[in-house]
Amino acid sequence: MAATDGTAFHRFRGTPSYLTSEGLEAAVDCALVLERPLLVKGEPGTGKTLLAEAIAEGLGLPLIPWHIKSTTRAADGLYVYDTVQRLYDSRFGDGDVRDIRRYIRVGPLGEAFARPERTVLLIDEVDKADLEFPNDLLHELDRMRFHILETGEEVVAARRPVVVITSNNEKELPDAFLRRCIFHFIAFPDPAQMRRIVEIHHPGLDEALASQAIEAFYRVRSMRPLRKPPSTSELVDWIAVLRAAGTREARLDGGQSFLGALVKHEKDLATVLDQISGRRAGRG
Numbered sequence: 001m002a003a004t005d006g007t008a009f010h011r012f013r014g015t016p017s018y019l020t021s022e023g024l025e026a027a028v029d030c031a032l033v034l035e036r037p038l039l040v041k042g043e044p045g046t047g048k049t050l051l052a053e054a055i056a057e058g059l060g061l062p063l064i065p066w067h068i069k070s071t072t073r074a075a076d077g078l079y080v081y082d083t084v085q086r087l088y089d090s091r092f093g094d095g096d097v098r099d100i101r102r103y104i105r106v107g108p109l110g111e112a113f114a115r116p117e118r119t120v121l122l123i124d125e126v127d128k129a130d131l132e133f134p135n136d137l138l139h140e141l142d143r144m145r146f147h148i149l150e151t152g153e154e155v156v157a158a159r160r161p162v163v164v165i166t167s168n169n170e171k172e173l174p175d176a177f178l179r180r181c182i183f184h185f186i187a188f189p190d191p192a193q194m195r196r197i198v199e200i201h202h203p204g205l206d207e208a209l210a211s212q213a214i215e216a217f218y219r220v221r222s223m224r225p226l227r228k229p230p231s232t233s234e235l236v237d238w239i240a241v242l243r244a245a246g247t248r249e250a251r252l253d254g255g256q257s258f259l260g261a262l263v264k265h266e267k268d269l270a271t272v273l274d275q276i277s278g279r280r281a282g283r284g
Contacts, residue, residue: 015058027040037141039126040164042186055164066124068133070129078113079106080104110155113144113146116158126166131171135177145157191215201236213235217238220262238261259272
């Protein structure tokens with residue numbers, strides 16, 4: 001398979017520490033062939049952010065992360081002119097304030113354009129920004145160049161970055177943005193896949209403890225209502241605590257359950273404890 005410019009590329013097949021599915025691999029390959037951003041959705045803990053790291057590792061490319069906030073603008077990703085630092089230097093005489101280049105702070109998007117080699121650019125949680133951000137972002141990605149107004153310089157990308165955009169589905173994204181992306185939804189792992197994930201993070205884990213922990217984990221996720229069902233990272237952490245404590249059983253009741261590693265909200269903890277005690281009472 002070749003990219004749009006006729007050059008060959010390595011098909012993505014995950015890494016030893018990142019498990020994939022055929023659908024995910026195909027989506028990554030599509031993004032590489034078409035040189036379009038890969039938009040990845042899924043609930044927290046499904047490995048959206050780690051996917052960018054795995055792609056960078058698998059392709060042997062540097063990773064540039066850009067974690068989006070509610071106040072982030074697309075232009076901020078290119079560069080920021082640090083007027084505050086320049087004013088400070090002018091007052092206290094630290095450095096040559098006439099050299100404006102000293103006060104240009106290149107952002108993650110600008111860095112991806114400025115590097116001579118191809119990079120993987122992670123734009124994490126795009127749905128946190130305002131509604132104009134996604135379309136402004138794709139405008140900059142289409143141009144692949146930007147002007148630094150304060151110096152008159154133009155930065156032109158030598159290679160189009162591999163762009164991975166994640167979303168937690170907190171708000172709808174514009175249709176124009178969606179049309180220009182390759183899309184993939186990462187479903188939450190089933191118990192069989194979760195067992196493989198646990199084995200990667202905890203090699204040599206006792207089979208009985210692994211089975212009990214995974215069964216208890218999905219039992220908690222099925223309880224209603226939960227404000228924040230535990231994710232994969234919570235399961236991995238919970239097992240780490242159980243192993244460190246020398247616990248031979250993964251139980252949800254008792255003083256050695258370490259539920260604080262698994263459940264992260266006080267109302268959820270009350271829900272879990274109530275349903276556990278209810279089941280015990282039913283058995284009694």
